[in-house]
Amino acid sequence: MPSLFITFEGGEGSGKSTQIRRLAARLGAAGRDVLITREPGGTPEAEAVRTLLVSGDVARWTPNSEALLNYAAREQHLEQVIRPALAAGRTVLCDRFMDSTRAYQGYAGGCAPSFIDALEKTIVGVTRPDLTLVFDLDPTVGLARARSRGDVVSEDRYERKGLAFHQKLREGFLDILRRDPTRCRFIDAAQDIEQVAIDVWSVVEGTL
Numbered sequence: 001m002p003s004l005f006i007t008f009e010g011g012e013g014s015g016k017s018t019q020i021r022r023l024a025a026r027l028g029a030a031g032r033d034v035l036i037t038r039e040p041g042g043t044p045e046a047e048a049v050r051t052l053l054v055s056g057d058v059a060r061w062t063p064n065s066e067a068l069l070n071y072a073a074r075e076q077h078l079e080q081v082i083r084p085a086l087a088a089g090r091t092v093l094c095d096r097f098m099d100s101t102r103a104y105q106g107y108a109g110g111c112a113p114s115f116i117d118a119l120e121k122t123i124v125g126v127t128r129p130d131l132t133l134v135f136d137l138d139p140t141v142g143l144a145r146a147r148s149r150g151d152v153v154s155e156d157r158y159e160r161k162g163l164a165f166h167q168k169l170r171e172g173f174l175d176i177l178r179r180d181p182t183r184c185r186f187i188d189a190a191q192d193i194e195q196v197a198i199d200v201w202s203v204v205e206g207t208l
Helices: 016-029 044-054 063-087 098-108 113-124 139-149 163-179 193-207
Strands: 004-010 034-038 091-095 131-136 184-188
Touching: 004 016, 004 098, 004 163, 004 193, 016 034, 016 091, 016 131, 016 193, 034 063, 044 063, 063 091, 063 098, 063 113, 098 113, 098 163, 131 163, 131 193, 139 163, 163 184, 184 193
Parallel strands: 004 091, 004 131, 034 091, 131 184
Antiparallel strands: none
């Protein structure tokens, strides 16, 4: 089977992690060799950068610094994990990728689009996702879900940025979807888990 690169995007508490595991199981049952990974993260070095980004004071980094840190981690992730997996014909499912930087640091944080464009062109290059699922959810609902998890208290830096930030974030993801409707597909994350899984499979099956 040919390689496939699918990314999962969306705001806090939108259910990406749950759905990525469900999709991996279904693709595995269909005979695909599946790799689940995440950003920031995916390598020991990138996981160390993740800790710097998702914990601590909300104002510890400027948006430009955050974008650079994300792309430092992404370079390692691409070179050591994603590109080798794709070259081996694997299906890569990634929880967040380049669109999260554009949404979090660009639309919500205020980084200049040209700055993010340059980073994306240089680091991502041609290794763009074949399909991106954008999980859309009212940020008030998403933040409540995220805060109820309890097991990621140390990774709540972005959750503490305030509702206005997360509203801009949602608008950013929706604009990314509108600008690239061939690659990006809308998923209504307000539905129950089973229906979301059905919608995800419907989109992925069409890509397969």
